Amino acid sequence: MSATAPATRPPAAPGSGALDGLRILEVAGLFGAYCGKLFAELGADVILVEPPGGAPQRRTGPFLDEAPGPDGSLTFAYLHSSKRGVTLDLDTADGQVLFRGLAASAAAVVESAPPGALDARGLGYDALGAPNPALVYTSITPFGREGPYADLPASDLTLMALGGLLCLGGYDDGEPTRAYGDQALRAADQFAAVGTLLAILQAEATGQGQRVDVSAQECVVLALENAIQYYDLEGTVRRRLGAGQRQAGIGVYPCADGHIYLLATTYGQKWDPLVHWLMDAGVKGAEQFLEPRWRTVEWLQQEEAKAIFLEAFLQLTLPRTKAELYAGGVERQLPLCPINTPADVLASPQLAARGYFAAAAHPALDRPLVMPGAPYQLSATPWRLRGPAPTLGQHNAEIYAELGLGPADLAHLRAAAVL
Amino acid sequence: MLGLPLRGVRVVDFTWQGAGPFTTKALADHGAEVVRIESSRRLDGLRSMGPYRDGIKGLERSGYFANRNSNKRDFALNLKHPAARDLALRLIAQSDIVANNFGPGTMEALRLAYDDVRAVRPDVIYLAMSVNGSYGPERDEVGYGLTVSSRTALHYLCGLPDRLPVGTGTNYPDHVAAPCHATFAVLAALRHRRRTGQGQYIDLSQAETMIALLGPAILDCSANGRVPTRQGNRDAAAAPSGVYLCAGADRWLALSVATDAQWRALADELDAPEWTTDPRFATLVARHQHHDALDAAIAARTRDREPYALMDALLRRGVPAGVMQTAEDLVERDPQLRFRGHFARLDHPEMGPSLYDAPPFRLQGVAEPIMRTPAPLVGQHTREICRERLGLADAEIDRLIADEVLL
Numbered sequence: 059m060s061a062t063a064p065a066t067r068p069p070a071a072p073g074s075g076a077l078d079g080l081r082i083l084e085v086a087g088l089f090g091a092y093c094g095k096l097f098a099e100l101g102a103d104v105i106l107v108e109p110p111g112g113a114p115q116r117r118t119g120p121f122l123d124e125a126p127g128p129d130g131s132l133t134f135a136y137l138h139s140s141k142r143g144v145t146l147d148l149d150t151a152d153g154q155v156l157f158r159g160l161a162a163s164a165a166a167v168v169e170s171a172p173p174g175a176l177d178a179r180g181l182g183y184d185a186l187g188a189p190n191p192a193l194v195y196t197s198i199t200p201f202g203r204e205g206p207y208a209d210l211p212a213s214d215l216t217l218m219a220l221g222g223l224l225c226l227g228g229y230d231d232g233e234p235t236r237a238y239g240d241q242a243l244r245a246a247d248q249f250a251a252v253g254t255l256l257a258i259l260q261a262e263a264t265g266q267g268q269r270v271d272v273s274a275q276e277c278v279v280l281a282l283e284n285a286i287q288y289y290d291l292e293g294t295v296r297r298r299l300g301a302g303q304r305q306a307g308i309g310v311y312p313c314a315d316g317h318i319y320l321l322a323t324t325y326g327q328k329w330d331p332l333v334h335w336l337m338d339a340g341v342k343g344a345e346q347f348l349e350p351r352w353r354t355v356e357w358l359q360q361e362e363a364k365a366i367f368l369e370a371f372l373q374l375t376l377p378r379t380k381a382e383l384y385a386g387g388v389e390r391q392l393p394l395c396p397i398n399t400p401a402d403v404l405a406s407p408q409l410a411a412r413g414y415f416a417a418a419a420h421p422a423l424d425r426p427l428v429m430p431g432a433p434y435q436l437s438a439t440p441w442r443l444r445g446p447a448p449t450l451g452q453h454n455a456e457i458y459a460e461l462g463l464g465p466a467d468l469a470h471l472r473a474a475a476v477l
Numbered sequence: 478m479l480g481l482p483l484r485g486v487r488v489v490d491f492t493w494q495g496a497g498p499f500t501t502k503a504l505a506d507h508g509a510e511v512v513r514i515e516s517s518r519r520l521d522g523l524r525s526m527g528p529y530r531d532g533i534k535g536l537e538r539s540g541y542f543a544n545r546n547s548n549k550r551d552f553a554l555n556l557k558h559p560a561a562r563d564l565a566l567r568l569i570a571q572s573d574i575v576a577n578n579f580g581p582g583t584m585e586a587l588r589l590a591y592d593d594v595r596a597v598r599p600d601v602i603y604l605a606m607s608v609n610g611s612y613g614p615e616r617d618e619v620g621y622g623l624t625v626s627s628r629t630a631l632h633y634l635c636g637l638p639d640r641l642p643v644g645t646g647t648n649y650p651d652h653v654a655a656p657c658h659a660t661f662a663v664l665a666a667l668r669h670r671r672r673t674g675q676g677q678y679i680d681l682s683q684a685e686t687m688i689a690l691l692g693p694a695i696l697d698c699s700a701n702g703r704v705p706t707r708q709g710n711r712d713a714a715a716a717p718s719g720v721y722l723c724a725g726a727d728r729w730l731a732l733s734v735a736t737d738a739q740w741r742a743l744a745d746e747l748d749a750p751e752w753t754t755d756p757r758f759a760t761l762v763a764r765h766q767h768h769d770a771l772d773a774a775i776a777a778r779t780r781d782r783e784p785y786a787l788m789d790a791l792l793r794r795g796v797p798a799g800v801m802q803t804a805e806d807l808v809e810r811d812p813q814l815r816f817r818g819h820f821a822r823l824d825h826p827e828m829g830p831s832l833y834d835a836p837p838f839r840l841q842g843v844a845e846p847i848m849r850t851p852a853p854l855v856g857q858h859t860r861e862i863c864r865e866r867l868g869l870a871d872a873e874i875d876r877l878i879a880d881e882v883l884l
Contacts (some may be wrong), residue, residue, distance in 0.1 A: 076665035092690075094837075096658075100665045119713045120697040120705070133699060136692035163746055202839075205816035210792045214712055215732035216717060216799030220811070223721070224731065224801045225634065226646035233720050234801055235709050237645045238634035244690050246837075247658035253838035255664045256507055260840075262668070266512050268479065268842025269611065276837030277805060283647040287540025288528040289804040289830040296804060297727070301641035310632075310641060317626040317642065327648040341565060393555075397626045397642060400698040400705055403688060411613035428699040433689040434662040435610070438677035439669050453667050476586070 075101015080165040080258065083157075084141070086113030087170035089198035089274065091137035093254065094168060098140035099325045099432075099441050101203055105457060106143045110475055112140070112450050119218065122422065128450055136429050143448025145477045153477045154179055159461040161186040166194040166254050169229035175204045180255070183269050193267040194257040198250045202273035212274070217242040221278025226285060230300035239369075245281065246274035254428050305358040306367035307332065308398060313375040317397040320371075320385050329353060331390040341373045393443045404428070415451035436450050451477060478844035480506025486667065487572035489565070490514065490549065491589075492762040494519040495648060496543040496683050497578030497606055499656035504574070504663065505548035506836050506847050512568065512862060513546070516555040516884045517855055524855075536855060537827040544851035547823065547833045553856025555884040556587055564814070564882065565589060567867055570597040573670075574663060576604040578683075580619075581611045591678045600676035602666040606659050610682030624649040629687040638707045650687040658686040667739060716764035717743075720801060721776045723784035729801040730784050732775070732791070742794040746787070747778040778814065823847035859883055 080102040084094035086109065098104040106113065107233040115134040143158075158181065161167055169176055176182050183195035197203055200212035218224040218236040221429060223381045228234035236242075253270040261267045279286075285296040303309035307322035307329065322328040329352065336344035342433075347370070352356045358364075375383060380396035387394030396402065409415065416431030432441035454468060454477055463471075471477045486509040490501045492513070493658040505511040515521055518812055520826050523542040550566075553559050566589075569575055578585055584590045584605070591603045606613055608620040618624075626632040626644050636643035662679050670676050688695065694705045712718040712733065719727040737760070744752040752758050752774065757767040764771055779787065784800045791798035800806070807814055814820065818841075820832045828851070835848050863869040863877070877883045 076669040096661055117714070120693055120701065120703075122700055132642060132696040133693040136696055181578045184673040201813045202817050205813045207813035210797055211797045211798040212734070213712070213715065214732045215712065215733050216797045219720070219731035219799035220728070222802050222804060222807050223645065223647070224729075225803050228643060228646070229637070229640065232637075232640075233710070235636050236641060238631065238690050238708065239647060239694060240688065241649070245653045248653060248661070249837050252503060252657055252660050252664065253836070253840060254669075255661060257840055257842075259664060259668055260842075262671070264479060266479060266842065268840055270838055270840055273837040274819055275813065276817060277653070279814070279819060280834055280837055281645075281647060281649055281652045282804065283652060284528060284541040284544070284831055286808065286834070287544055288702055288809055291530045291533045291540045291828070292528045294528065298646050301636065301643040305857040309752065319624060319632065321623060330850045337533070391619055393619045393624055395618070395620065396625045397627050397633050398630045399633050400630045400691070400694050403695060404699055408613045409685070410616035412610055412685070413680065414688075427696060429696055430685070430689045430692050431659045433681070433686045436662060436677055437668060438675055439665070442791075448800070
């Protein structure tokens with residue numbers, strides 16, 4: 059941890075995780091990966107159950123050195139860190155027996171098979187909950203377990219479309235574009251984590267588990283800001299605004315080494331500090347922005363106002379870097395920030411001071427992978443990277459030993475392609 | 478059957494505006510008693526942002542404010558008054574969780590920082606969710622939702638490679654990244670406390686939660702030395718992957734074709750059997766290489782197709798497809814959201830019946846309703862909280878109001 063961490067944080071006892079003692083069975087699929095990671099890195103024992111051919115994330119780029127391979131996926135390395143991994147073919151009778159064995163001691167199962175698929179294999183909530191009444195059974199599906207769309211196929215892109223977020227993103231003079239990085243899949247995982255932990259808390263208090271039914275489409279709908287309310291209350295349908303300026307003083311502006319984002323609204327009295335900055339920098343005609351019309355949103359949204367402001371503001375930004383402009387904004391208490399690239403994020407002094415990036419070993423590398431670390435800093439039960447993502451079947455021996463399987467049994471099951 | 482999972486959990490809620498209230502909404506929706514601290518001397522900024530009921534501005538008419546404040550109570554404590562701190566601490570002493578999303582230093586200035594609060598409630602769970610976290614050289618950056626998108630590279634990564642970056646068009650980190658991570662952390666801390674009696678301080682940076690969702694892009698940079706570029710609607714795992722104009726105004730259909738079987742189904746549905754023998758389109762790799770030509774060919778076929786009918790046909794054939802839906806589509810026509818009961822209509826004293834998001838997951842063992850009360854009016858529950866929680870008589874409450882401690 060950084061030496062500048064505040065003194066109000068007492069040191070945590072070694073091994074203390076808020077989610078210690080919870081075993082989570084994560085069935086590999088389209089969803090669930092980030093959900094399992096959240097649990098694992100606050101102390102849960104998360105077991106990733108992969109088909110013998112590997113979880114789908116193993117085939118998802120980007121790849122280390124752009125070389126696909128079972129351990130080459132950086133997406134897999136990130137989303138499945140801190141978990142142990144077993145292989146299991148859930149279509150086989152032997153595989154189903156083993157899964158039931160593992161589920162008997164689980165606090166939760168997290169799965170994203172098509173609705174009903176695991177039930178058909180005797181691995182649904184009814185089958186697994188009977189011997190383990192406190193079991194929480196979380197199903198993450200594109201649309202929910204039931205309903206007119208329940209059995210329909212989906213992808214991150216189609217969920218963005220059907221969930222309404224695609225409508226708000228992209229170019230007003232061109233196509234709508236989705237959020238980067240499979241955010242519909244990640245949103246479903248985040249909400250699944252919240253729902254699963256709520257149910258686990260309830261199960262620990264009452265002895266009674268339950269199903270948690272997560273709809274990825276609904277998770278996308280939660281991201282729509284005020285679009286639903288604009289329709290409901292004013293009959294207005296919000297659409298994508300595009301890039302560039304939203305009004306004079308709000309938008310993305312080019313600078314010497316990229317772009318910055320400025321949010322100088324009349325709300326919160328940000329306008330005057332901005333004008334004085336322009337004047338201090340010798341921008342010609344900057345005094346005009348002190349005129350009263352520049353305090354009215356109606357004028358600021360006019361194309362003429364945007365053009366005048368843009369011409370002036372570019373005199374400030376084009377000769378200056380993101381870092382210089384950011385420093386100027388801080389000095390003047392203006393909401394201005396750089397449009398960071400991932401490289402800028404990695405080089406951030408703020409994130410360095412926070413000790414944000416974590417290092418995970420990787421089987422094919424002689425140096426660790428540098429990845430985002432703790433998304434929160436808990437004083438008594440800190441986030442912890444427990445280890446790298448598992449290689450395929452890495453923990454078969456130690457986990458199946460709990461069910462009484464020895465090396466000969468494992469060899470037999472491997473030969474039968476159950477593992 | 479079970480009741481609401483967080484019944485009996487008490488939250489003193491100093492959050493306002495963006496990410497904070499979505500966090501406490503998740504707690505309130507699932508049964509926690511959430512008391513918002515909000516006086517007319519320092520109103521939640523979202524009350525002054527639209528949309529408004531019937532387009533008429535008013536502090537009790539904002540849908541932007543309302544949606545993220547379901548199931549909460551509102552206590553008009555004027556934190557600028559010297560006597561307010563004592564009342565806040567008395568409320569905190571009976572509560573489990575204290576939450577704020579102020580800039581670092583704000584709660585310290587009010588002498589309601591973690592150490593102050595621990596003195597009256599040693600096992601408190603104290604959530605501080607500022608933009609950049611409570612320490613570090615940039616901790617005092619003035620920021621709003623879109624600045625989190627900018628600083629975390631989300632804005633840079635969204636859009637087309639040959640055009641300006643365009644972000645998500647929303648304050649995306651406020652709605653999903655920060656509140657989900659904060660809620661998860663609070664629930665984890667609650668579990669720890671139930672097992673050990675120990676509370677703790679949660680220092681959450683909204684920016685850090687968003688970067689956590691861009692892990693693969695960060696790794697591509699740190700491990701491969703590449704700066705990932707914008708992808709538009711493309712996807713390495715599927716080709717075609719994109720959006721295609723259909724009949725109507727601004728009616729786009731999103732398609733994701735990951736397998737050759739889906740490709741043949743698409744070609745058949747679009748009456749283009751020649752595509753299946755075109756070497757440019759024969760394999761996923763080939764379709765990626767010729768994606769621009771592919772997009773043009775598909776767009777020519779979708780242009781006069783009714784989007785929902787085409788979507789239904791493709792979905793029935795196993796091809797992931799989705800019409801780009803507007804808010805109107807979601808509210809008026811989406812049959813799945815209707816089946817799920819996603820939009821709750823709650824009757825607000827001034828706004829009347831209006832729509833709120835229900836949680837996007839269902840705890841199927843819980844028999845109690847989730848969406849119970851609309852967003853509160855300013856100070857709506859002040860008297861009842863004074864009576865029930867602080868044991869104050871009406872005369873004392875009147876005096877506090879006259880002295881502007883409650884305002």
